Ligand code: HEM
């Protein structure tokens with residue numbers, strides 16, 4: 779079995795899931811801390827913590843995109859051709875691509891006035907990723923169960 783194949787090895791699965799968890803958790807922590815923090819008060823320790831969450835987010839987001847690249851060849855294309863978990867897999871892939879694009883838009887908004895809208899869009903997509911990933915895992919185990927039934931050769 780290939781580590782990053784149609785079916786992921788435990789190492790590859792755990793790496794993808796750990797990275798996704800860190801990206802999602804750091805993004806959500808940034809949002810939640812935003813409700814408590816006083817934006818103007820730079821002595822507020824929550825301000826520093828919020829900044830650190832964003833740094834963690836930026837680093838782990840890079841790593842997650844790297845993982846997505848590793849998945850694209852065998853896992854995504856292979857399962858797509860085999861018609862397995864297509865709907866959910868496609869949505870997950872699209873959300874990841876839109877997150878990467880909107881993440882860039884936060885850094886370099888085409889117009890300064892768009893910054894807030896792009897940030898909101900990015901956060902909405904982030905929540906969508908947090909919901910889609912567990913659904914992908916559930917669909918994956920359902921698809922595995924069907925394939926390994928003794929009366930089903932596929
Ligand atoms: C077109 C896109 C995709 C398709 C068609 C697809 C399809 C599948 C299928 C069929 C499985 C079950 C494999 C098996 O156990 O036999 C699976 C599992 C999995 N997929 Fe995807 N996938 C796609 C994209 C992605 C992306 C973008 C990610 C990560 C961000 C991802 C992460 C995972 C993980 C972590 C598992 C669980 C592996 C396990 O339980 O052993 N997939 N996928």
Ligand code: HEM
Nearest residue numbers: 801802805806808839842877878881882884897904905907
């Ligand atoms: C592959 C997926 C993702 C990528 C590539 C990505 C990328 C980025 C980038 C580049 C930034 C700007 C960092 C900075 O200003 O220093 C950012 C900010 C942010 N991201 Fe993500 N992100 C991803 C997923 C997520 C997820 C899953 C969530 C939430 C659950 C999320 C929530 C946020 C939040 C709240 C911010 C701060 C927004 C702001 O500064 O206005 N992101 N992301």
